[in-house]
Structures are given as C-alpha cells and as structure tokens.
Amino acid sequence: MSPITLLPFIVLIGAMFLMTRSAKKKQQAAASMRNEMQPGTGVRTIGGMYATVKEMDDETVTLEVAPGVHAIYAKNSIGAVLPDEEYNRLIHGESGDDLKVDGAVVPDDASSLTEADEKADDAKIDLGKKDAAADTEDAPAPKDDKADGEGDAK
Incomplete structure (x- = not known):
C-alpha cells in the first residue's frame, strides 16, 4: 500500500482527534464554571x-x-x-x-x-387603507363559481 492511499484515513483520524479535543475542552470549562x-x-x-x-x-x-x-x-x-x-x-x-x-x-x-x-x-397613523366599514360598502360581492353551472356534475 502506498502512502497516498493512506492519506485520507490519516486526515480523517486527525480531524476526529481535533474535534474531540475541542469538545473535551468545552466540557472541562463548563465543569470548572459550575464548580466555581x-x-x-x-x-x-x-x-x-x-x-x-x-x-x-x-x-x-x-x-x-x-x-x-x-x-x-x-x-x-x-x-x-x-x-x-x-x-x-x-x-x-x-x-x-x-x-x-x-x-x-x-x-x-x-x-x-x-x-x-x-x-x-x-x-x-394612516396606512392608506380604507376603514373596514367602507370596504364592505364599496367592495363587489364575491363571485360564486358554482352559480355558472360549471360546478360538480353528477
């Protein structure tokens, strides 16, 4: 086996070591804070x-x-x-x-x-909107889709 094929494994083991080391330091710092x-x-x-x-x-x-x-x-x-x-x-x-x-x-x-x-x-504050009462007077009635006869056919 050549060293080049072992390189990804070595990098992976090194990364895992660094991650566990930093997590361990954080745990120790939290424990010392709680003990103080x-x-x-x-x-x-x-x-x-x-x-x-x-x-x-x-x-x-x-x-x-x-x-x-x-x-x-x-x-x-x-x-x-x-x-x-x-x-x-x-x-x-x-x-x-x-x-x-x-x-x-x-x-x-x-x-x-x-x-x-x-x-x-x-x-x-005027937001440029009409009052709710004014909206109901000026607004057209909602359109009923089934009134056109295009609704459900049985």
Missing part, C-alpha cells in the same frame, strides 16, 4: 431562566427563581455563571451607564417623554 459557583451568585440555566444560587450539593443546585421561591436543579442545567454587574443589569434593571445613541443619552424607560412625544405616539 457560590451561594448568592447569579446564574442562567440552559433553558434561559435567571436565578440566584442558594445552596449547592454534589449533583444539585437550589436556585431562588423569585423572592421566596426555590427550585432544585441539576448542576448540568446551569448554562452560565453571570458576573454581579450583568446579573443586576438583567434582573433589577440597574446599570451604571445609560444607552448612548449618536452621543445623546437615551434612558431605559419612558419617564423622560414629554407630552408632545406621548401625543405623537398616540396619533393615528
């Missing part, structure tokens, strides 16, 4: 729920999903351990910086809207 959790840490589950860690066991984690509401999850269900700043921003709406658009500060809520802004939001 402490009570009081904000987390996101793999289902997208944000909660605070209350207690930890070897295989389970007790999460506070709402004030006074505790749920027990498997450690593997923790998707991310969040830094305190990010958790507070997401859950409590606390942020040190307001959103800036083109140099102007845009608040997170609508508390700074003026009356003119509110009236402009409430104004009716």
Whole structure:
C-alpha cells in the first residue's frame, strides 16, 4: 500500500482527534464554571431562566427563581455563571451607564417623554387603507363559481 492511499484515513483520524479535543475542552470549562459557583451568585440555566444560587450539593443546585421561591436543579442545567454587574443589569434593571445613541443619552424607560412625544405616539397613523366599514360598502360581492353551472356534475 502506498502512502497516498493512506492519506485520507490519516486526515480523517486527525480531524476526529481535533474535534474531540475541542469538545473535551468545552466540557472541562463548563465543569470548572459550575464548580466555581457560590451561594448568592447569579446564574442562567440552559433553558434561559435567571436565578440566584442558594445552596449547592454534589449533583444539585437550589436556585431562588423569585423572592421566596426555590427550585432544585441539576448542576448540568446551569448554562452560565453571570458576573454581579450583568446579573443586576438583567434582573433589577440597574446599570451604571445609560444607552448612548449618536452621543445623546437615551434612558431605559419612558419617564423622560414629554407630552408632545406621548401625543405623537398616540396619533393615528394612516396606512392608506380604507376603514373596514367602507370596504364592505364599496367592495363587489364575491363571485360564486358554482352559480355558472360549471360546478360538480353528477
């Protein structure tokens, strides 16, 4: 057998080795992240729920999903351990910086809207369509295909 015929097998084995190595690194990183959790840490589950860690066991984690509401999850269900700043921003709406658009500060809520802004939001927008009542008066009656005698013949 020549080395050229063995080349595809060697490339395939090398690709499989690289893929399993990167997957193993990701698993180790996720396991170390879960092991670094402490009570009081904000987390996101793999289902997208944000909660605070209350207690930890070897295989389970007790999460506070709402004030006074505790749920027990498997450690593997923790998707991310969040830094305190990010958790507070997401859950409590606390942020040190307001959103800036083109140099102007845009608040997170609508508390700074003026009356003119509110009236402009409430104004009716004409989309170039007629009202439903006007449509029924002006619209021709629907055509019945079977009225022409071309319907089902038995």
